[in-house]
Amino acid sequence: MRKDKRTQSEIARYIGVSQAVVSKELNRSSDTSGRSKAQINLSDNTFPKQ
Secondary structure, three states: HHHHHHHHHHHHHOOOOOOHHHHHHHHHHHHHHOHHHHHHHHHHHHOOOO
């Protein structure tokens, strides 16, 4: 869970939207299918680690 929070903030910073929007989208998507979760994990590798 803690990793998910950090990842959400990284995504929010990267695409320039609020973390609340990212969180809402992730929650909505994860209810529908696991496809977006795989997408998030894939994207996580492209973010520079700090």
